[in-house]
Amino acid sequence: MKILIIEDHKDLASNITDYLKKEDYVCEVASDAKEAIDKIELFEYDCILLDLMLPDGNGLDILKHIKNYAPGASVIIVSAKNSLDTKLTGLDDGADDYITKPFSLPELHSRIKAVLRRKTPEANRILSFNEIKIDLESKECRINDQLVNLTKKELNLLIYFINNQNRMLSKQAIASHLWGDYTYSIDNVDFVYQHLKNLRKKVLDAGGKDYLQTVYGLGYKWIDK
Missing domain, CATH: 1.10.10.10 (Winged helix-like DNA-binding domain superfamily/Winged helix DNA-binding domain)
Incomplete structure (x- = not known):
């Protein structure tokens, strides 16, 4: 399984990458909106972890881009924003799940497995x-x-x-x-x-x-x- 991690916090992106690689995922990282869009248009991913607050763009705009260019990819929003309105907007715009920072890496992995299972019927x-x-x-x-x-x-x-x-x-x-x-x-x-x-x-x-x-x-x- 191939995962794109869109996250500008280098330490967090590195921790997520190290953990998921041990679980046999292929991981790529994009640290800003431009890099994320370039990767989404060039490569295929099974799941995308999407931060909403990026230095050069809004994660919700990237979510819409994902739905146009990679509709088959599962999307989990990973954000410090904990308001109900933000969560509902993200889910209504097509995200498969929403997890609020800080979180444990085992919980994130469980969320990834859950959204991938939903995309793959028994x-x-x-x-x-x-x-x-x-x-x-x-x-x-x-x-x-x-x-x-x-x-x-x-x-x-x-x-x-x-x-x-x-x-x-x-x-x-x-x-x-x-x-x-x-x-x-x-x-x-x-x-x-x-x-x-x-x-x-x-x-x-x-x-x-x-x-x-x-x-x-x-x-x-x-x-x-």
Whole structure:
């Protein structure tokens, strides 16, 4: 899961990022409205944590921008403003939840999990592709009903490929999805290859088919052979 943290308080943004990364989220930070809008227009996020008071803009204006450019992203307003009117305005404008500063990081994580569950009905929590089944809640992968021990990166990579089957994915896009948008400033992302190699081997060892196709010079495709 990929999260954008829109927060100008550097220490708070860093604490949230460190905590959520330990829970296996990919986190990006925007410290002002301009940076937030740029990221929302360029990249996809599962959940956005939105501060209302930014040095160069109003968070409620950014919320409207999110609803236009990223309607599928869940939004949790994280603000020191505790008035009922502000909360109602944020929720009426499309936010999924509202948490008031100060808050505990475990509570914030629970709120994130709750809004993401609401976006993923129980019937859709099992991602299936032929002999491969992934429980998106428990993070378990089974191939031919056999439990497969995947690392967090390998599991996220497999989900990413299945959700984008038949699409050519560049190494840069894969790196960005797994490690964050900062990888766009890295010239060499060949480290992606080792994760692909390990994932392919584990799928084959469990009796799965080889769905991963290399598009030489461009990237990779997950295709139903």
